[in-house]
Amino acid sequence: MEKRLLNSPQQTDENNDSVIAEMFLNHALIEFRREVLRKEIDLSLQERNKETFLKLSEELKKIS
Numbered sequence: 001m002e003k004r005l006l007n008s009p010q011q012t013d014e015n016n017d018s019v020i021a022e023m024f025l026n027h028a029l030i031e032f033r034r035e036v037l038r039k040e041i042d043l044s045l046q047e048r049n050k051e052t053f054l055k056l057s058e059e060l061k062k063i064s
Contacts, residue, residue, distance in 0.1 A: 030063055034063060037056055040052075041060065044056060
């Protein structure tokens with residue numbers, strides 16, 4: 001059974017669901033961006049493009 005204090009702010013289940021959904025979406029977006037960066041890094045290696053490789057690698061480090 002949940003205990004609630006009188007006169008204390010209460011978060012609703014809807015607010016909790018929104019926070020969880022936002023966290024899930026943010027995580028999914030970051031994972032998607034990591035995958036895109038990895039593919040772009042692989043391509044830059046195949047093309048022997050050092051400048052692009054370094055730039056993308058730095059971006060990947062920042063979000064990892």
